[in-house]
Amino acid sequence: GHCLVPHEFPENPSLAGWVKRQRHQYKLFQKKKQSFMTKERIQILEDIGFVWDSHEATWRERLEELLQFKKGHGSCLVPSNYLPNIKLATWVKSQRRQYKLYQRNLSPNISLARIKVLEEHGFKWEVRSDSKKMFPECVISCTDIQELEACSDSDFSSDELEELDNEEGFMETLLDFLQDDADFKAKSS
Numbered sequence: 001g002h003c004l005v006p007h008e009f010p011e012n013p014s015l016a017g018w019v020k021r022q023r024h025q026y027k028l029f030q031k032k033k034q035s036f037m038t039k040e041r042i043q044i045l046e047d048i049g050f051v052w053d054s055h056e057a058t059w060r061e062r063l064e065e066l067l068q069f070k071k072g073h074g075s076c077l078v079p080s081n082y083l084p085n086i087k088l089a090t091w092v093k094s095q096r097r098q099y100k101l102y103q104r105n106l107s108p109n110i111s112l113a114r115i116k117v118l119e120e121h122g123f124k125w126e127v128r129s130d131s132k133k134m135f136p137e138c139v140i141s142c143t144d145i146q147e148l149e150a151c152s153d154s155d156f157s158s159d160e161l162e163e164l165d166n167e168e169g170f171m172e173t174l175l176d177f178l179q180d181d182a183d184f185k186a187k188s189s
Contacts, residue, residue, distance in 0.1 A: 004051045004058075026052050059114070062091040067121060076123045099125050 009016035022045065028035035029042070051057045065088045070076050082089040095118060101108035102115065 002051075003045075003049045004054060007054065022050070023052060023054070062088060063117065063121075066092065066123075070121065076118075076121060077127060095123070096125055096127075 005016055005019040007016065007020060022037070022041075025035045025037040026042065029037040065085060066076055066078065069078055069082075069085070069088065076092075078085075078089050078092045080089050080093055095110065095114075098108040098110035099115060102110050102112075
């Protein structure tokens with residue numbers, strides 16, 4: 001077992017609430033504010049492996065999954081629709097999004113330390129450039145739904161494409177698809 005209780009835990013909502021209160025009280029205690037947390041309680045909880053920072057624990061867990069993916073596939077290029085581990089695929093996309101925010105000084109949820117850890121393992125922040133090199137005709141000419149459908153064997157429906165609310169979202173989705181399609185074709189051959 002483990003003591004990494006998620007914020008939402010339908011199997012036992014009262015446990016989730018209790019854990020959330022312990023984490024909150026711990027933060028208050030660390031800031032030397034009024035808290036019901038004591039050194040003794042902290043020690044008891046730590047002795048059973050209590051996880052104070054669930055976000056950091058989850059980040060570390062995904063990093064380990066990424067390293068396992070790299071070990072099996074030779075890179076950190078997790079397809080955006082990687083069915084064996086959708087949570088990992090979503091996390092990878094989130095890291096790239098957070099990195100862009102970091103570059104623009106827009107209050108990201110990624111630290112320089114995390115950026116360095118990912119880079120040490122060969123994480124690529126920009127994968128679109130690879131997609132552009134592999135499919136330049138699609139990236140340049142597929143600017144509307146009809147051209148996109150003519151350029152690829154996409155599983156996108158017209159309705160799904162129309163839901164893309166801006167050109168950046170459209171291009172990001174297109175490039176994700178092209179990268180995933182290239183990954184699939186490379187594995188198939």
